[in-house]
Amino acid sequence: MSASALEVFGVTLSEERIADLIQKSKQWALLHGVAMRPQQNSVSASCVEYAPMTLFPSLIPVGVLAEAKALQQHFNLLMHRVANDHVFLEQSLQNVIKVDSFMQRLWEIYTTVRQEGNPQPASLTLIRNDFMLDVKGSCCEIKGIPASVKLKQIEINTISASFAGLSTGMWNVHRYVMMQAGKETHPTQIPENFPAQGLAAGLLKSWQHYNRESAIVLFVIQSNERNAVDQWWIEKELLNLNRDVKIKYATFQNAHENCKLMDDRRLFLNDEEVAVIYYRDGYMPAHYPSEKEWNVRLMMERSLAVKCPSVHMQLAGSKKIQQELARPGVVERFLRDPDICRRIRDTFAGQYSLDLGSEGDKNVAMAIDDPKHFVLKPQREGGGNNIYGEDIREFLSGIRLSEERNAYVLMERVFPWQQRNYLLKEGKPTNLRDVVSELGIYGVYLGCDKKVLMNEEVGHLLRTKSHDDNEGGIVAGFATIDTPLLV
Ligand code: ADP
Ligand code: MG
Numbered sequence: 198m199s200a201s202a203l204e205v206f207g208v209t210l211s212e213e214r215i216a217d218l219i220q221k222s223k224q225w226a227l228l229h230g231v232a233m234r235p236q237q238n239s240v241s242a243s244c245v246e247y248a249p250m251t252l253f254p255s256l257i258p259v260g261v262l263a264e265a266k267a268l269q270q271h272f273n274l275l276m277h278r279v280a281n282d283h284v285f286l287e288q289s290l291q292n293v294i295k296v297d298s299f300m301q302r303l304w305e306i307y308t309t310v311r312q313e314g315n316p317q318p319a320s321l322t323l324i325r326n327d328f329m330l331d332v333k334g335s336c337c338e339i340k341g342i343p344a345s346v347k348l349k350q351i352e353i354n355t356i357s358a359s360f361a362g363l364s365t366g367m368w369n370v371h372r373y374v375m376m377q378a379g380k381e382t383h384p385t386q387i388p389e390n391f392p393a394q395g396l397a398a399g400l401l402k403s404w405q406h407y408n409r410e411s412a413i414v415l416f417v418i419q420s421n422e423r424n425a426v427d428q429w430w431i432e433k434e435l436l437n438l439n440r441d442v443k444i445k446y447a448t449f450q451n452a453h454e455n456c457k458l459m460d461d462r463r464l465f466l467n468d469e470e471v472a473v474i475y476y477r478d479g480y481m482p483a484h485y486p487s488e489k490e491w492n493v494r495l496m497m498e499r500s501l502a503v504k505c506p507s508v509h510m511q512l513a514g515s516k517k518i519q520q521e522l523a524r525p526g527v528v529e530r531f532l533r534d535p536d537i538c539r540r541i542r543d544t545f546a547g548q549y550s551l552d553l554g555s556e557g558d559k560n561v562a563m564a565i566d567d568p569k570h571f572v573l574k575p576q577r578e579g580g581g582n583n584i585y586g587e588d589i590r591e592f593l594s595g596i597r598l599s600e601e602r603n604a605y606v607l608m609e610r611v612f613p614w615q616q617r618n619y620l621l622k623e624g625k626p627t628n629l630r631d632v633v634s635e636l637g638i639y640g641v642y643l644g645c646d647k648k649v650l651m652n653e654e655v656g657h658l659l660r661t662k663s664h665d666d667n668e669g670g671i672v673a674g675f676a677t678i679d680t681p682l683l684v
């Protein structure tokens with residue numbers, strides 16, 4: 198039986214009160230910058246509405262959030278070391294790049310810059326490490342809370358990790374809603390959360406590392422970005438930290454027209470030198486509709502600017518690397534502390550290579566035999582790309598004899614804790630329904646190959662979706678923003 202946070206606390210509200218709370222929470226969301234551009238924005242680029250969100254916070258065991266946060270610095274370091282291990286990257290990705298042209302293009306940029314010599318040894322990564330709370334095998338519930346809740350990593354995002362801004366505003370909304378609902382929470386139960394400030398601190402440190410007062414931080418953005426408010430949050434936090442930093446926005450198209458790489462590898466946008474390049478674009482094939490975009494990406498990677506992330510860190514964040522890291526002994530190759538390695542491993546679900554060969558054959562057969570226990574993942578970001586359940590059987594049967602299957606990994610399906618909540622999305626019904634959540638932890642890592650300049654855990658994101666939606670993205674239309682109510 199799933200329950201809502203309010204039900205667990207023994208509070209029941211009339212339909213009238215719920216309708217009133219829904220209205221109030223939307224107002225509070227707008228007041229606190231929990232906002233997005235509408236899906237069909239024919240009005241104007243400055244038109245926003247409240248972002249998809251839950252009415253109530255979701256319950257999260259206090260120890261589970263604490264463990265996810267405690268591991269983040271170690272995950273940051275792990276990813277940094279993976280990204281800087283050429284042999285490991287090559288061994289892990291060689292079969293993928295043969296069949297996945299997007300990954301191949303990224304790989305070509307990486308090897309070109311590597312062969313030329315990367316002029317900028319420092320690299321910034323703003324990470325979001327995503328988990329679900331697995332209750333498979335939990336024997337019972339105590340007061341609506343499963344006896345066993347295990348943190349299971351879904352994926353790690355090393356490029357364009359979003360929603361740090363909106364989650365900075367969201368806990369205010371849920372504290373208010375709980376108060377209005379008659380369940381006053383202690384401030385530690387819905388914790389304060391400032392991930393946008395944390396990410397901004399990473400950008401600031403990178404700008405300082407570049408060490409030229411007049412140089413700018415460049416946000417590389419998509420045209421018609423729905424999630425623009427999330428980026429404005431980071432701009433605001435960056436200016437709060439240091440008024441001297443100049444921030445500019447440009448699409449790949451703008452950069453193609455106005456950026457220039459000098460002989461000494463300094464990058465200029467018009468006549469302004471670029472210190473830091475923060476990509477909120479460039480993580481999916483559709484972001485490179487022509488050679489122009491690929492040329493701009495290469496130009497940026499070849500430059501002296503600090504990239505967030507460098508292309509090798511983007512490659513390290515792929516699902517194939519996640520699957521290779523789950524092999525016995527691989528985490529241990531990068532991190533020394535056995536206790537940390539064990540705790541990181543405890544968060545891994547089963548990961549299986551599908552590469553042509555006998556190991557892959559066995560894993561393909563296993564998935565076809567029992568597809569509902571797996572998720573099939575290509576090397577893609579941004580939601581909406583995975584294959585689930587019976588579709589896996591049909592899809593894999595079609596490519597089982599082809600090299601094409603090297604482009605995918607197979608992951609054990611996680612069955613997360615179900616609660617009940619109202620999902621507030623413009624134009625969608627808002628009945629009480631069964632929902633599941635995904636917890637993201639933000640990390641900042643700035644470093645050269647062997648030198649750490651910054652390594653921090655900076656906050657969290659909770660996203661919640663209907664339990665019968667397979668996929669999870671907010672911009673993709675499935676999930677909503679939520680906050681943890683610690684129990
Ligand atoms: P993307 O990079 O596109 O976000 P993800 O690996 O995060 O790819 O998958 C998208 C969504 O699919 C997740 O947000 C989650 O809701 C669901 N999902 C992914 N892997 C699993 C899994 N192993 N078990 C259950 N759901 C999963
Ligand atoms: Mg994801």
Ligand code: MG
Pocket residue numbers: 352353354577578579580
């Ligand atoms: Mg992702």
